Amino acid sequence: MEAAGSGEKRRDLGPLFVGTIFVGSFLAFLVQPMIARMVLPRLGGAPAVWNSAMLVYQALLLGGYAYAHALARLNVRTQSVVHLLLLAAAALLLPIGLIGRVPSATASPAFWVPWLLLLSIGPLFFAVAAQAPLIQRWYAAATGGRDPYPLYAASNLGSFTGLLSYPLLVEPRLPLGDQSELWTGGYVLLVVLTLACAAVLPRAGLDTSDAGYTAEAPxxxxxxxxxxxxxxxxxxxxxxxxxxxxxxxxxxxxxxxxxxxxxxxxxxxxxxxxxxxxxxxxxxxxxxxxxxxxxxxxxxxxxxxxxxxxxxxxxxxxxxxxxxxxxxxxxxxxxxxxxxxxxxxxxxxxxxxxxxxxxxxxxxxxxxxxxxxxxxxLVPQHYLFVWTERLWESPVRARLLTTLMAVLTIAIAAISIEQPWPWLWGRAGWFGAGAIGLLTFVCLGKRGPFLIGIAGMMLVLGGYDAIRLSLTPDARFRSYFGVYTIRDYDDIRTLAHGTTSHGLQLLTPGHERDPTSYYSPSSGVGQAMLHLPAISGPNARVGAVGLGTGTLACYARPGQDWRFYEIDPTVVHIARQTGKFTFLARCDPAAAIVLGDARLSLDAAATDSLDMLVLDAFTSDAIPMHLLTREAFAIYARVLDRRGMLLVHISNRFLDLEPVVAAAARDGGWYAARYDDTIAPDSEAYRTISSSSWILMTRDAAVLSAAIADPPAGGAWTPLREDPGFSGWSDDYATILPLVKVLR
Missing domain, CATH: 1.20.1250 (Growth Hormone; Chain: A;)
Structure with missing residues (x-):
């Protein structure tokens, strides 16, 4: 079919090309969270996993755009034949899913994530990613040279819609198998639309009305x-x-x-x-x-x-x-x-x-x-007022004012950091940022002084503290899984992952072994630990998912066998080798540390090899979803002795995790109870003990009764609250929307 014809005929091609480019971009960005969800049982849910996945997507996008650029040397009819063959070849990998390989427990996610994604969806994502520039180029040819760039707006609207559709519509309603079938149907639609676009391309390649564009130099x-x-x-x-x-x-x-x-x-x-x-x-x-x-x-x-x-x-x-x-x-x-x-x-x-x-x-x-x-x-600079433009119009005056701006910014920053006057205490950062901000406001329109002002504001609002910590030996560490910061407050040393405390230790002589933060004797896990010898005997076998500072090791007793499951080697370094935290060295130096993803490690462990398992593996407050699915709890049930206890830490600022555990307990035949250890902010204990919520699970009703006996004064174990409309999490289906606290 010849594309050349009346202007009206060409104009009618817009909806076809817009629809094609929208569907392609929709599929490309629907598959990103979908495949990230599929890898959860193998790779966990750390935010860094998504960043690694994004690198793969950007690399594939670059490859797709390079392929489209290479095809541009051919006439559009030939381009359409080559691209349709690529779409057909990629379709051989449908339905979309992961390859069968499973990483070892010690595999580095920094390398495993890209490798897994490239082999699983690489060809499909590559073919779909090339759609945006190709379809725009075809549109220009089919319409005789109309501007194709606005179609990129439709492309990114499709990307945006696909991305948001997954967590809001697709994930809450469909298991992964159905999601894969939905994407396959979308891919078939995309091929049909691409065929329709190819059918209206001019046979001779570029339309003659496009010739005017070729006069522009490259x-x-x-x-x-x-x-x-x-x-x-x-x-x-x-x-x-x-x-x-x-x-x-x-x-x-x-x-x-x-x-x-x-x-x-x-x-x-x-x-x-x-x-x-x-x-x-x-x-x-x-x-x-x-x-x-x-x-x-x-x-x-x-x-x-x-x-x-x-x-x-x-x-x-x-x-x-x-x-x-x-x-x-x-x-x-x-x-x-x-x-x-x-x-x-x-x-x-x-x-x-x-x-x-x-x-x-x-x-x-x-x-x-x-x-x-x-x-x-890089942003364009504009003078806000006529008088500021006149102030900076003289080159000599501009150099003097830039120098003055730099000197004043340094002086204000120094005052804000040193806080020489009592009235600055507690408000110095905002005072400095405000003063520098006013100076910078006058500099709008001049890029150099503007940059000086922004940098100065960053310095007084936390930059100096960040740099100081970076220069302090063993105070800050960064790994694939995040940033860890160690700070001392008088007689307390803390470890934070992001803004979430991962443990603290008293430095007061004689109190270095005291369990603190979420693990005090008044907490749910503390009470279970105190009952453990009576329930499992003196030689109890204890596993803990998540090492942190190693606080739990101070519940270890002679004869017990302890092992920690930790995915991040940096955490092991902090807890065992820096000397900053001494829980392991003082309480149980012989405790084994199993490095790697805990679910994979436990899946490889022997049946009935533990009497207690503590689940406390959070990346800051992010939830490792793959550790809370129905399949994960089946692994814990197999590894635990029939009278064994599972302790699940559910403290979280943003999500209510009780329905997840309650559904798993119901489906897996567990007996369970919850304990909330609430610490009043005005109490002395508030300095060293954090409020926490723990759930104790066991498959033996007598064990549950013994473990929750004699709670601290004023405390009580309570039955789990089930949400009738919440089906729980599985490797095939999971959503966080019903659990977000602000939405409940």
Missing amino acids: PALGRRLWWILLAAVPSGLMLSTTTYLTTDIVAMPMMWVIPLGLYLLSFTLAFAEARGAVVALCRISPLVLLAIGGLAIENAPRQPLLTAAVELILLFVVAVTLHGQMYRTRPAPIYLTGFYLCMAVGGALGGLFSGLVAPLAFDWTYEHPLLILAAAA
Whole structure:
């Protein structure tokens, strides 16, 4: 069928190409959380797993865009034949799913995650990823040279819709098998739509009305590098925001959906034909950076949800602004695939920096403030007032004012850090940030002074403290699984993962062995430990999932056999080798530590090999979902003796996990009870003991009765609360939406 014809006929092709590009992008970003959900039983739910997965997706996206750029050398009819053959070949891997390989317990997720994803969905994602630039190029040819770039808005709207559809619609309603079938049906639809697009392409290749575009010279190297830079910063910032939020602000599962969704939505806005919103955001972007950028390095903010919200606003404004700059400098459609290839290169480089280089190079999430400074250097600058423009118009005066700005910023930062006057105590950071912010406001329109001001605000709002901790030996560690910080407060030493305490130890002589934080004798696990000898005898075999500071080791008694299951070698180093925490060395130096994913390690353990198992494996407050599924509890039941006890720590700021455990207890034939150890903030114990919630499970009713006997004065074990509408978690089906506390 010949595409050349009336303008009206060509115009009618828009819905077909828009629909095709929407479906392709929808499928590409629906599969990302779907495949991440599929790997949970094998790789766990740490936020870093998603960052590794994102690197794979960006690499495949880059490959798809490079393939589309290579095809651009052929006429569009030949392109369509080659691409349809690729779609058909990739379809041989349907239905979508994981390869059968299972990692060993000690396999490094940094290498295993990319390898698993590449082999499982690589060809399919590659073929679908190439759709966006190819379909736009075909649209330009089929319509005689109409501007194809607005179709990229439809592409990213499809991506955004696919991404949000998974946690909101697909995951809560469908098991993984049905999800895979749904995606397969979508892929068949995509092939049909692509065939329809190919059918309307001109037989001769490019339509003659497209010839005017070929007169434009190819983009110069500098312009291409500019596109790469503009793409790299938002991509890196999206991942660094995800890491920052899940490590230090709101460490809850699926938190990565929001930053990625806003990142995709920014393309929809930036590439839309209506430019009003983009122009407005570009003008206010320096003000947004001034108002919010300084918070990027704030440590343990008092209002984490508010901080998370402003960080997401910052990400969105920066992404729209920089992507809008890309759109403004876009080339003619004849060079479209090269433009998108530069965008993909930049996206991959940004992801590589945040997802791979930064965790190796930094001991904290320094990539986040660095990328915000990079954004501040790239956003367009505008003078707000005529008088400020006149103030900076003289080159000599501008140099003097820049020097004065630097000197005043350093002076204010020094005062804020040293706090020489009592009235500054407790408010010095905000005083310094406010003063520097006022100076920076006058500098809007001048990039150098503006950067000095943003950096100064970061320094006084937590940057100095972060750098000081990084320079202190054995005070901060970073691994694939997050950031760990050790701090001393008088006679107390604490370990935090992000903003969540993972244990503390008293430094007072004679009290170094006292169980503290969530593990005191008044806690649920403490009471179970005290009853253990009477229930299982003097030679009880105890396993603990999650090492932390090793506090639980101080419940060990002579004759008992203890082993800890820990996935992160850095935690083992902190608990055993730094000398900062001495629970293991003082209480049970012979305790075995099994390194690797606990579920895989326990699955390989002998039947009836434990009398007690403590489940306390949280990454900050993020839930390792694969440890709380029906299949995981079946593993615990097999490993535990018939009279064995399972203790599950369910304390969480964001999710109500009791229905998950209650459903598992019901389905697995467990007897269970819950104990809440609530510590009053005005009590003396509040310094060293944290409020906690524990669930004790056993398959022997007599054991449960013995274990929950004689609770502390004022405390009581209670039956589990079941949610009739909640079916529990399994490897095939799990959702967190019914458990989010703000939604309950």
